[in-house]
Amino acid sequence: MTGGHDPIPLCVPRDAAKYAAQAGARWDDSKRCFYWDGGVGGISENSPVRAYLPFRFRPDRRPPYVRPWMVPQSLWGWNLRAMLRREDWDRTRRDAYRRAGYRCRICGGVGPDHPVEADEGWAYDDTRFIQVLKGVIALCPDCHAVRHWGRSMATGKEQHALCWLAWVNGWTLVQARTCADNAMAHWHWRSGHTGWTCDITWVEKVFGVRPMADATARAAETQQGLVALARQSRNDEMR
Structure with a gap:
């Protein structure tokens, strides 16, 4: 100090x-x-x-600086890693790391094993059911785990993510739990609709890249695999 x-x-x-x-x-x-x-x-x-x-220190920002922001189930697998060529995705994510100085854009921290990870910022049109890519930013593993709340739940890391959610936003655990529960309810609502489409125009314009010819098939295959894993996880919990 x-x-x-x-x-x-x-x-x-x-x-x-x-x-x-x-x-x-x-x-x-x-x-x-x-x-x-x-x-x-x-x-x-x-x-x-x-x-x-970092966002949590900016005077023009207010909490939540980070919150759970989960992709509707029908769009699981529809991500840049699956839809772009490996070298195009690597260029995109490494640019996010570089712009952030290899620190988390939300809290300024780094992870113990690797400093940051790339997080796709999606916006949702809940009327036309379109998921729109707004950018890619660098997040530390802990902030990234909050964003991907469902994965943290499935891997037994929900409590750690809850504590991190509270700490970053300056909340009590009760406030953090309310935020997480609201996010889950919103996710269930969005996942109840199967007509979602995915717009990645941002990365096409910024980096001049295009999805692979088989991007739709690859994303759909990944989505099916992730849904199967989620079902298996739920079945295991019920035993």
Whole structure:
């Protein structure tokens, strides 16, 4: 803690290191990360540091900074990993890592085994039943586990994800549980509709890539496998 404030980890791309340093950010060589020591109130309106703040520290944001955001069951498997060529997906996810300085865009943290993972940001048109890709960002494994709440439940990691959900948002466990329960209810509603389509125009425009010719078939095959695994998991729990 410096000057009464906990240091804030910053998401600084490597090619922007000099700008962060010039603005007063401190480089910690042991953590391989820039930190801001003066509290958010000490960052001027025009400082480049504002752009590097993780979401939970940004003064223009309010909780929830992270929440469960689950894909409707009929769209399980409809993701960039399945629909793009391996090299195109690698370029997309690595760009997200680079832009975040290999830190989590939500909390600024990193994982114990690997620093960050790529999370697809989906928006949902609940009238026309369209899942629209809005971007790809870097998240630490813990924040990513909150986003993929169903997977955390299936792998026995729900309680850890619940505690993380509460901590990042500054909530009690009761508030976090309410958020998770509401997200599950919303997911069940969306999963009750089977006519969903998937729009990945964002990645096509930003990176100039196209889905593979067999992308639809690959996604559908993955979806069927994931549904089968989910059913097996439920059956095992009932035994």
